[in-house]
Amino acid sequence: EDQVTQSPEALRLQEGESSSLNCSYTVSGLRGLFWYRQDPGKGPEFLFTLYSAGEEKEKERLKATLTKKESFLHITAPKPEDSATYLCAYSGNTPLVFGKGTRLSVIA
């Protein structure tokens, strides 16, 4: 059964403390791996799409990478405004399937 698992469920960081979020997937025929950010009470905001192993994309303090089995979202020197839930999702033979997300809290 195709699935996507995110870890950790929750992460608490001090401002400036870099870390990584993990998204592991078991899916045949992966078309794309997506990262979104979701703030409380709002819809997800698109961050990145990765299509093939070895691909990397960056945006400000965020960098997403992809291997054949997992994707990482690296957060460098986070700020309190980076606090949110980060969702990964894959598209294969079905529309997007989301993981349960990682709730990130960055403390000043």
Next chain:
Amino acid sequence: GAVVSQHPSWVICKSGTSVKIECRSLDFQATTMFWYRQFPKQSLMLMATSNEGSKATYEQGVEKDKFLINHASLTLSTLTVTSAHPEDSSFYICSASQTREETQYFGPGTRLLVL
């Protein structure tokens, strides 16, 4: 670019009434639109996929007669919750993409409370 709006953002209604939620892609043509439901502290659950001009495809367990979806144009899809009951209270989010496989851009969501 890639802005999706939803209206209303909040709706409170009495049990038994119907509620319509609009989803619009503001700056691109959306061949495909998706409707999700999200419960507190849970991830998004896909309810249905709609393609412009054709019938929506509903996920297993979603009642198509209760959640009516219309995708009448390349920029507008509507979700109507018919005869709403308290258990239908949730956060409903739409998304839009230019094709089924491409990146989905999400609306801000609609919070529905059925009394």
